[in-house]
Each structure stands twice: as C-alpha cells, then as structure tokens.
Amino acid sequence: MYNPRISNLAPFGPIRRNNLDISGVISPLYYCFRLNELSNVGFLDFYFKTDKWYKFMYQNGDTGARSDRIAIKDSVFQNLLLSIPNKSEPKKISRLLKLLEDYITLQQQQLDLYTNLKKGLLQKLFPKDGEKVPDVRFVDFTGDWKQRNLKNVISGDISDGDWIEKQHIFSKGEYRIIQTGNLSSEGKYKDKTNSAKFIRKNDFNELKANEIFPKDILISRLAAPAGRTIILPDIGHKMVTAVDITIIRPNKNFDSYYIKTLMNSNLILRRIEKKITGTTHQRISRKNLEKTILNVPSNIQEQIKMGNFFKQLDKIINGEFYNQVSHFRKMTK
Secondary structure (H helix, E strand, O other): OEOOEOOOOOOOOOEOOOOOOOOOOOOOOOEOOOOOOOOOHHHHHHHOOOOOOHHHHHHHOEOOOOOOEOEOOHHHHOOOOOOOOOOOHHHHHHHHHHHHHHHHHHHHHHHHHHHHHHHHHHHHHOOOOOOOOOOOOOOOOOOOOEEEEHHHHHOOOEEEOEOOOHHHOEOOOOEEEEOHHHEOOOOOEOOOHHHOEEEOHHHHHHHOOOOEOOOOEEEEOEOOOOOOEEEOOOOOOEEEEEOOEEEEOOOOOOOHHHHHHHHOOHHHHHHHHOOOEOOOOOEOOHHHHHOOEEEEOOOHHHHHHHHHHHHHHHHHHHHHHHHHHHHHHHHOO
C-alpha cells in the first residue's frame, strides 16, 4: 500500500506491504495494490525501501494544497516503472536482504539488552537521593558515601572554553574547535568531521586560548541536556573548545570514568536541569555547575573499580554491537 503522507524518512511517502494475518478496511487516503504471481513480493518489499522510485514521484507527483502529502493520480501511479532483474535473481536478493535484516534485528536486541542493563546498574550501583550507600556494591567496600560538590570532588583544575567569534573560525587550521554538538547525551564523543571548525595559530595566540588535551573531561553547560560529559579522545589534532564547555583536568583525587559515568546518570542530570537558566539558549553557569552535589565513595579504589566496570560495559555497548548494527544498516541502504 502507498501512503502519500511525507516525512523525513519517506520524502515521497512510504510503500509498505501488509504483513498482518487479518482482514480489514483501510482509509481511502491509501492506494492499495496486489502483485501478480510472477512478482517476487520479498524483493519488491525491499525495493520500495530504497530511493530508486523517487524520481518518478518527483516528476509526476505534486504536494498540492496539502504540504504534508504527495498528490498523484492512481492511473499515473500505476505507470511507475520498476527495475527488476530476470529469473531467480530477485529471490536470491530478497533472501540475502532478509538474512541481513534478521541479523540486524538480533544485534539490535542484544544492544538494547546491554543498554537496559547499564540503566539498571546505574540505579543500583549509585545511592538514591537521600541515601548514603547504593543497593548493590562491590565486595570489600564498606562505609557511607559522601555528598560533595563537583568542585570539591575534583580539587584541581576546572576552567571554561574560549569565546571564539566568527572572524576567528575557519574550515581549516591548527586547532580543532570541540563544540557542544560533539558531546553526545550518551557520554560519547561525536566527531562530525563534515562540519568541523578550526582556529589558526595566530588567532589561538591572540585569544590566549585554552588548549585542551586527550583525557580531559568536557562537560556541556548548554542544554539539552546540560551536564552531558565525555572524556576527550585523541583525534589527531590540537584542540580548543567553546565557552559553553567546562574543562576538567584529570588528577589523583578522582577516577575520570567514574566521574563521566556519574555525570551522565539521570540523577545528576536532573539536579543540573533544576539550575538551568535562560530562554533562547538554556545553560547552567560554571559557578552553579561546580556546586552540583555528587555522591562519591570515601575510598578512591571504589571509584576506580566502578569506573573500570562501566568502561568495559561501554566498550561492549559502543563497540562490538553498536558498530555491527551501524555497519550492516549502511549495507542495506
């Protein structure tokens, strides 16, 4: 059936097969058709998920009075030409794509399983509001956790990025500008190579800019959500960052991965959200960010143990399963 309603995923409306094992009625908005016995339904099911038929719709359709729909006559739609291989090839193509689709679904289910496991562990391994110990704890660790503000936990170098104006920004340069968009809500660095911005060395010197380094902790003060935190990887460039990003240098007083994990937890993000100000651009001030209350174990070794645990879990989530799902999805497009 063809649905003329357009969207970002279906710019000319989707064509999909009815896979339900029941009979029913459907709105006259949709154009329904059946394939003859010579057609391979599985092949065409995948074919209509591509953009190979968009050109025909662009040339023969019209948005008409409704900007959210394509207007095309049934008689015209029936003249849509399809590129179909001969003989047994469509069956082999559909079988291969179905195997890939099933594999992607399985990998996605495993990825969802580990992601939900992490969400559950974040609730169990950190104390809830008003409590001094978590529900679940690693062996050999006892005693109450402390509530301390971020500044006191770090007990070291906290600073902000630079106010970099348009005249200092270029498509090439010696220093890559790490922006708030490079900090994902999952605590990952997003490279966004195609939209990368740079400053040149003379501008760096003129601004007396604050160079940042791999392993620095970066916290976005700009929503949403404010407070999202990453550990900066080595991207092969010298780097600076924007004024709405707070920089924390690693030191012996805390475990970096523990801090990153804790900052990205719903508990801390909610605390930060309450201190956000502004209308057009909502953000938390550096001063208020430093006052954010964190739950920390008294023993630094417990921080390290938890940090290592979540680092390994994130490697599974963001590595093997995530990469395989992304890779095979690209293959099927």
